[in-house]
Amino acid sequence: xxxxxxxxxxxxxxxxxxxxxxxxxxxxxxxxxxxxxxxxxxxxxxxxxxxxxxxxxxxxxxxxxxxxxxxxxxxxxxxxxxxxxxxxxxxxxxxxxxxxxxxxxxxxxxxxxxxxxxxxxxxxxxxxxxxxxxxxxxxxxxxxxxxxxxxxxxxxxxxxxxxxxxxxxxxxxxxxxxxxxxxxxxxxxxxxxxxxxxxxxxxxxxxxxxxxxxxxxxxxxxxxxxxxxxxxxxxxxxxxxxxxxxxxxxxxxxxxxxxxxxxxxxxxxxxxxxxxxxxxxxxxxxxxxxxxxxxxxxxxxxxxxxxxxxxxxxxxxxxxxxxxxxxxxxxxxxxxxxxxxxxxxxxxxxxxxxxxxxxxxxxxxxxxxxxxxxxxxxxxxxxxxxxxxxxxxxxxxxxxxxxxxxxxxxxxxxxxxxxxxxxxxxxxxxxxxxxxxxxxxxxxxxxxxxxxxxxxxxxxxxxxxxxxxxxxxxxxxxxxxxxxxxxxxxxxxxxxxxxxxxxxxxxxxxxxxxxxxxxxxxx
Amino acid sequence: xxxxxxxxxxxxxxxxxxxxxxxxxxxxxxxxxxxxxxxxxxxxxxxxxxxxxxxxxxxxxxxxxxxxxxxxxxxxxxxxxxxxxxxxxxxxxxxxxxxxxxxxxxxxxxxxxxxxxxxxxxxxxxxxxxxxxxxxxxxxxxxxxxxxxxxxxxxxxxxxxxxxxxxxxxxxxxxxxxxxxxxxxxxxxxxxxxxxxxxxxxxxxxxxxxxxxxxxxxxxxxxxxxxxxxxxxxxxxxxxxxxxxxxxxxxxxxxxxxxxxxxxxxxxxxxxxxxxxxxxxxxxxxxxxxxxxxxxxxxxxxxxxxxxxxxxxxxxxxxxxxxxxxxxxxxxxxxxxxxxxxxxxxxxxxxxxxxx
Numbered sequence: 001x002x003x004x005x006x007x008x009x010x011x012x013x014x015x016x017x018x019x020x021x022x023x024x025x026x027x028x029x030x031x032x033x034x035x036x037x038x039x040x041x042x043x044x045x046x047x048x049x050x051x052x053x054x055x056x057x058x059x060x061x062x063x064x065x066x067x068x069x070x071x072x073x074x075x076x077x078x079x080x081x082x083x084x085x086x087x088x089x090x091x092x093x094x095x096x097x098x099x100x101x102x103x104x105x106x107x108x109x110x111x112x113x114x115x116x117x118x119x120x121x122x123x124x125x126x127x128x129x130x131x132x133x134x135x136x137x138x139x140x141x142x143x144x145x146x147x148x149x150x151x152x153x154x155x156x157x158x159x160x161x162x163x164x165x166x167x168x169x170x171x172x173x174x175x176x177x178x179x180x181x182x183x184x185x186x187x188x189x190x191x192x193x194x195x196x197x198x199x200x201x202x203x204x205x206x207x208x209x210x211x212x213x214x215x216x217x218x219x220x221x222x223x224x225x226x227x228x229x230x231x232x233x234x235x236x237x238x239x240x241x242x243x244x245x246x247x248x249x250x251x252x253x254x255x256x257x258x259x260x261x262x263x264x265x266x267x268x269x270x271x272x273x274x275x276x277x278x279x280x281x282x283x284x285x286x287x288x289x290x291x292x293x294x295x296x297x298x299x300x301x302x303x304x305x306x307x308x309x310x311x312x313x314x315x316x317x318x319x320x321x322x323x324x325x326x327x328x329x330x331x332x333x334x335x336x337x338x339x340x341x342x343x344x345x346x347x348x349x350x351x352x353x354x355x356x357x358x359x360x361x362x363x364x365x366x367x368x369x370x371x372x373x374x375x376x377x378x379x380x381x382x383x384x385x386x387x388x389x390x391x392x393x394x395x396x397x398x399x400x401x402x403x404x405x406x407x408x409x410x411x412x413x414x415x416x417x418x419x420x421x422x423x424x425x426x427x428x429x430x431x432x433x434x435x436x437x438x439x440x441x442x443x444x445x446x447x448x449x450x451x452x453x454x455x456x457x458x459x460x461x462x463x464x465x466x467x468x469x470x471x472x473x474x475x476x477x478x479x480x481x482x483x484x485x486x487x488x489x490x491x492x493x494x495x496x497x498x499x500x501x502x503x504x505x506x507x508x509x510x511x512x513x514x515x516x517x518x519x520x521x522x523x
Numbered sequence: 524x525x526x527x528x529x530x531x532x533x534x535x536x537x538x539x540x541x542x543x544x545x546x547x548x549x550x551x552x553x554x555x556x557x558x559x560x561x562x563x564x565x566x567x568x569x570x571x572x573x574x575x576x577x578x579x580x581x582x583x584x585x586x587x588x589x590x591x592x593x594x595x596x597x598x599x600x601x602x603x604x605x606x607x608x609x610x611x612x613x614x615x616x617x618x619x620x621x622x623x624x625x626x627x628x629x630x631x632x633x634x635x636x637x638x639x640x641x642x643x644x645x646x647x648x649x650x651x652x653x654x655x656x657x658x659x660x661x662x663x664x665x666x667x668x669x670x671x672x673x674x675x676x677x678x679x680x681x682x683x684x685x686x687x688x689x690x691x692x693x694x695x696x697x698x699x700x701x702x703x704x705x706x707x708x709x710x711x712x713x714x715x716x717x718x719x720x721x722x723x724x725x726x727x728x729x730x731x732x733x734x735x736x737x738x739x740x741x742x743x744x745x746x747x748x749x750x751x752x753x754x755x756x757x758x759x760x761x762x763x764x765x766x767x768x769x770x771x772x773x774x775x776x777x778x779x780x781x782x783x784x785x786x787x788x789x790x791x792x793x794x795x796x797x798x799x800x801x802x803x804x805x806x807x808x809x810x811x812x813x814x815x816x817x818x819x820x821x822x823x824x825x826x827x828x829x830x831x832x833x834x835x836x837x838x839x840x841x842x843x844x845x846x847x848x849x850x851x852x853x854x855x856x857x858x859x860x861x862x863x864x865x866x867x868x869x870x871x872x873x874x875x876x877x878x879x
Contacts, residue, residue: 309759332761341759349759354752363749363760372742379740 003030006198007087007167008071011061012051021047023222024061029167034189034199036213036230038206039242039438044222045202046092049169052200053089054079065167088160092171094152098145102138102155103127106162130161133195135188150181161192168192170201174208175436180296186212204438206235207467218242242438252450255474258287260323261458262308262339262427267317269303269482277482278303278314285427285458290449292473293462293484296499300482301462302344305431308460309341310334322426335364337427340420340452344431344462346409350416353405357397358386360404361419385422393418394444410441417448428452428459434468446472466492527868537866542812542819545862546826549855556850560843567837574836575829581836583720587790589828591616591799593727594782595806596813596820597734602654602775604738604815605751607768611657611672612779613803614679615650619780620787621683622649624691624794627705635708642709642788643726643781650780651773653679658772662765676803684796693793702794711789723785727821730778734817747771779803808856814863827852 007029014022022044029035037045050056052063057077064071065085075081082089096105103120106127111118124140131137136154144152153173160168168189174182189199189212203209209216209230216233218226218241226241262285269278275298285291295301306312307319310331319326321337334341343349351360362371362382370381386400395414397407404412413433420428430449434442449459449472462479463469469476476487478498485503487495550568557567575585595612602609609615622645627638657675660666686692687700695703711722738744746767749757758764782802787794809827813819834848 310761311759330761331759332763335761343759348753348755350756352749352753352756355748359745359749363745363757363762366742366745366762375741375743377740377742377745 003032004066005029005071006031006066007052008064009048009052009061010064012048012058012063013060014047014051014056014058020222022051022058025219025222025224027217027224029198029200031166031198032193032196033215034193034201034213036209036216037200037202037219038204038209038216038238039219043219043242043438045219046171047222048219049089049171049200049202051076052082053087053169054082083163086164086166087169088157088163088165088167089169090153090156090160090171090173092175094156096144096152096155099143101141101143102147102151102158103140105144105155106140106159108159110163127158127162130158134158134161134192135184136161150177150185153177153185157188165197167198167200170199172202172204172436174203174205182208204436206238209238210235252472253454255289255453257289257474258456260284261287261321262460263318263320263323264307265318265320267307267314267319269307269312270315271303274298274481275300276303278307279482281317281482281484283477283484285460287426287456287458288453289474290453290459290461290472292469292476293460293479294466294469294476294487294495294499295464295479297464299479301431301479303482304479304484305341305344305429305462308334308339308427308429309343310339335423338423338425340423340425340428340457342413342416342420342428342430342433344435346412346416351404351412354403356386356401357390357395357404357407357415358382358400360415361386361389361400361422364419364423389418389422390415393421393448410437410444413437413441413445417445421448421452425452425457428457429462430459431462432464433461434463434465442468466495528871529868530866541862541866542814542823542859545858546812546855548858548862549851550830552854552858553847553851556847557843560847562841562843567841567843570837570840571833574833574840580718581832583715583718585825585828585832586724587719587721588832589824590721590723590727590789591782591786591802592805592809592824592827593724593731593821594778594785595802596809596824597727597730597806597817598650598775598778598782599807599810600813600815600817600820601734601738601747601778602771603751603810605747605768605771606754607658607661607771607775608669609654609657609672609772609775609779610669610807611654611675611803612775612782612806613799613801614672614676615653615776615779616783616786616799616803617679617683618653619646619650619783620794620798621686621691621783622646622780623784623788624702624705627709627788628703629706638706638709639711639788642705643784646780646784646788647777648780650783651777653780654772654776655769658769662768680796683794687794687796691794700796704793705788709788710792711785719790721785721789723781723789726781726785730781731817731821738817743770779806782806805852808852811856812859826855830855 005028009025009027011024011026012022013024025048039045047056051058054074054077063074065074065087067085074085097108100108103124107123127140136157138151138154138158144155157168173185177185193199210233213230216228216230216238217224218238220242264281264283267278267281269276271277278300281304293301293304303312307314310329310333313329319329321339326333347353352363359382362385365371370378372378383400389395390400393414395411395418397411404415407415428449433445437445446468449461453459461469461472470490476490476495478485478487478495480499480501485498487498489495554564557564575581595616598612598615599609623642626645627642631638631641653675654672657668657671660671661668684700687702691702693701693703714720714722714724738747746757746762749762750764750767754764783798786798791798805827809820809823812823812826830851831848834851835845838845838847
């Protein structure tokens with residue numbers, strides 16, 4: 001029997017100035033159904049969900065929710081009405097008070113305002129029942145500020161469930177999770193869906209969408225361009241719908257590795273948390289090759305990136321660039337040695353958002369006589385440089401004099417790529433370079449990295465996306481518990497096992513590793 | 524239902540007019556305490572106005588009062604641009620004044636231009652050193668410079684009092700805790716006959732101009748802006764964050780020290796422990812009113828000085844408390860902050876079912 005429609009969006013339209021962010025979009029959601037919303041950045045997914053939740057007022061169209069057995073329109077622009085109608089929203093950027101405990105966050109706003117005493121026991125019991133029923137576990141008495149991203153997300157979902165959500169909207173729920181956390185999230189959601197919860201989730205990751213959803217709706221340029229049952233869908237077709245054209249994975253011609261450009265030897269970094277530690281890491285990167293470093297996030301990748309970026313100096317071990325040992329280690333030394341760095345958090349480490357695109361493009365070469373003369377900035381040269389690079393790297397935005405924060409995530413990444421390539425780098429460190437980017441922008445990043453390889457640069461690609469690693473890398477290493485292991489296989493399952501910490505003797509060691517490390521091989 | 528929405532575009536005119544409107548609003552709001560004090564409003568405002576613009580003398584008095592405020596305002600503005608919170612301009616001002624007295628009262632001899640230069644340099648250097656301590660503590664140990672620089676004010680003030688009772692005390696001062704006078708030839712020259720206005724104003728204006736150019740056009744200014752706006756990205760890009768902060772600390776402290784030099788070697792002639800009626804703290808208000816722009820600091824300092832001088836003369840003539848001046852300055856700061864909010868956001872009133 002066909003399940004009842006619980007939510008219906010009819011003709012939702014929203015303009016931002018001249019931009020039509022959502023153009024007469026219709027969607028239906030049934031009880032106990034998982035609907036995946038797919039689309040490139042800027043396709044209108046988040047706009048649509050914000051209208052559903054009452055955060056934006058639609059210019060046209062309405063949101064209908066089944067209340068007491070019939071579909072009724074929600075008053076526009078009132079999140080409170082959406083919450084009362086049983087819609088729960090989990091934003092990509094969480095809306096939690098970091099200085100409060102998980103329990104307080106869940107109860108916040110759902111408690112009677114005027115009572116003097118808080119009777120926590122029954123509310124706490126209810127939250128605990130919800131945790132048991134959904135399988136979403138969170139430490140209730142811990143401050144949210146001290147929690148991991150995965151825990152915060154569970155608190156957000158519990159917050160929605162506590163308000164009797166019947167429809168849960170998740171905006172890119174897995175963008176910040178490790179594969180394990182994502183898997184456990186999906187398990188919990190499946191259990192809740194079986195109990196009658198309906199879910200709309202927004203995602204870039206096709207394999208998740210295919211594995212978890214019942215139905216897929218694809219948005220492009222603010223319009224719904226396709227809708228299909230997940231059972232009938234396949235990757236190529238969806239990608240084509242999103243992009244409006246067939247996209248081919250980047251071609252990777254055979255590598256022609258040259259001389260060694262970067263060597264790490266017996267590097268040890270101490271740190272309070274596991275993610276900050278490196279244990280006896282050795283690696284040899286040659287010009288003209290891409291080394292992919294796979295691994296579950298938090299296993300030392302950020303420590304490795306900080307090391308190669310020059311942000312941290314090793315407690316033990318040596319870094320050699322083109323055979324020359326580095327004595328001082330700082331970002332400046334790395335830039336001088338032509339190491340291009342694409343940081344993981346581009347908004348925090350990559351750009352100064354308040355400064356202009358042009359200034360951000362020269363921020364790494366302030367001593368360069370092309371940028372300044374006698375300490376004074378050569379404004380015209382800086383602007384021309386920016387115009388040239390923005391053309392070459394297709395950085396789109398309101399202009400080179402506009403603050404970088406006005407650029408979209410994909411364009412900020414292109415800005416950083418332009419800056420890195422402008423150094424004519426010998427080594428490129430790309431840390432999660434495509435995270436949060438849509439297909440188009442991610443493909444561009446991949447093509448640029450391969451282009452750098454063709455020019456003879458050595459590339460270190462750190463990514464949680466195994467597909468990306470497999471598509472781009474000439475050699476693959478796996479990072480686990482601060483150690484680096486070469487995977488002498490391209491087999492997804494065996495690499496997955498290594499990511500989880502299971503090593504087979506013959507695959508664990510060798511290749512670019514030095515004898516020193518190999519000597520310590522564990523069974 | 525009222526909701527707050529960010530404005531999509533903020534016009535240049537709106538940004539430039541906001542402080543002006545805020546200043547006028549603050550003056551209008553001052554009517555409330557004035558009415559409470561029982562002053563006839565029309566007369567009070569007239570007296571405030573003529574107290575500043577009524578004669579050449581009153582106008583130069585206002586400029587004289589603005590001079591130290593420009594220095595301390597610049598000291599705060601440059602530091603705050605780098606997100607280095609120097610709250611210690613008051614102490615650095617006294618350090619500058621003390622150094623000026625130490626070298627300018629006859630301990631060192633020489634021609635007038637030499638002594639004048641020496642007084643200025645010594646004051647700037649002493650102020651710079653005064654901010655170096657908090658800055659080093661911040662960059663080395665992460666100690667919050669808000670706390671360290673603020674508390675240092677009190678230590679320095681007590682130190683000044685001690686020095687004025689001891690080594691710096693003027694033996695001819697009839698027992699008053701004051702220093703010997705600075706030699707006439709080491710004093711900053713007066714700009715006009717029979718007026719107190721002195722060359723400190725010119726130095727202040729020049730400092731504002733130089734700072735403006737450096738911030739906007741030099742690679743040093745670039746580094747300061749980058750460190751202030753996003754220290755993590757600046758560090759990643761190879762900018763020496765600590766080095767930049769230390770440089771900013773020295774410049775900021777030197778500017779505050781110059782405020783002391785200008786007061787002691789331009790105006791008073793000798794050092795007392797009540798040299799500054801809080802110029803260091805008022806400089807923070809001036810910098811905020813100016814939106815941390817060096818040229819804006821000049822205008823903001825003129826406004827704050829006008830309020831002080833105008834209210835002073837009004838309150839003397841009408842017998843109301845001169846604390847009104849502090850009140851108007853505080854009101855204008857609040858008005859600017861509120862005004863700044865409304866240039867970035869707008870309130871939207873929504874009835875039930877209404878559409879934006």
